[in-house]
Amino acid sequence: GAGVSQSPSNKVTxxxxxxxxxxxxxxxxxxxxxYRQSLGQGLEFLIYFQGNSAPDKSGLPSDRFSAERTxxxxxxxTIQRTQQEDSAVYLCASSLMGQANEKLFFxxxxxxxVL
Amino acid sequence: xxxxxxxxxxxxxxxxxxxxxxxDYTNSMFDYFLWYKKYPAEGPTFLISISSxxxxxxDGRFTVFLNKSAKxxxxxxxxxxxxxxxxxxxxxxxxxxxxxxxxGTGTRLTVIP
Numbered sequence: 547g548a549g550v551s552q553s554p555s556n557k558v559t560x561x562x563x564x565x566x567x568x569x570x571x572x573x574x575x576x577x578x579x580x581y582r583q584s585l586g587q588g589l590e591f592l593i594y595f596q597g598n599s600a601p602d603k604s605g606l607p608s609d610r611f612s613a614e615r616t617x618x619x620x621x622x623x624t625i626q627r628t629q630q631e632d633s634a635v636y637l638c639a640s641s642l643m644g645q646a647n648e649k650l651f652f653x654x655x656x657x658x659x660v661l
Numbered sequence: 662x663x664x665x666x667x668x669x670x671x672x673x674x675x676x677x678x679x680x681x682x683x684x685d686y687t688n689s690m691f692d693y694f695l696w697y698k699k700y701p702a703e704g705p706t707f708l709i710s711i712s713s714x715x716x717x718x719x720d721g722r723f724t725v726f727l728n729k730s731a732k733x734x735x736x737x738x739x740x741x742x743x744x745x746x747x748x749x750x751x752x753x754x755x756x757x758x759x760x761x762x763x764x765g766t767g768t769r770l771t772v773i774p
Binding site for chain 1: 663665667693695697702703705706707710712750752754761762763764765766767
């Protein structure tokens, strides 16, 4: 597709359930990022994939969060045993080479609400 | 610990006037700075950037100023237009180390027609 695609756009779940969020980056982009924005907060870095390198997981807030990127393209962010504080907009972004001065192209995000 | 700070959550400006959005950072290792613009229900989109070797970068109505000694940057929009109404995020990165951007909390700009 022309841009970064995320699904679902909205997800409402009950506390304790697992959720999976999907991201389709721009074709040909080697770098993929996950960020989240909680209410009143800035965008918080979660995880970064670059090509076949080991992902940078330094931003994941707890071991309930994990992400994978299959075939260097589609990525799935999984949150296990969701908590109310996980409620946020989860944004995926991609860039061509993953270099520090590249601009990121963001998807529209998944609004996650944990009841 | 918020390394990039936008202390004004909102700003209202009359159409045609100048909008000035401010951003402060704490990490002296940051050497690349960007502004992103976000409309409701959309992802942020890149607006303008500046390298630490410069103190000004201009693109049409948008100019970013960098004051390294003060660890401060600002985005000027002139003349402001109603379509500029959005949330503006300041972001910073370092050339080496983790390849991710550190974002501020955003400033909601409203341009009044």
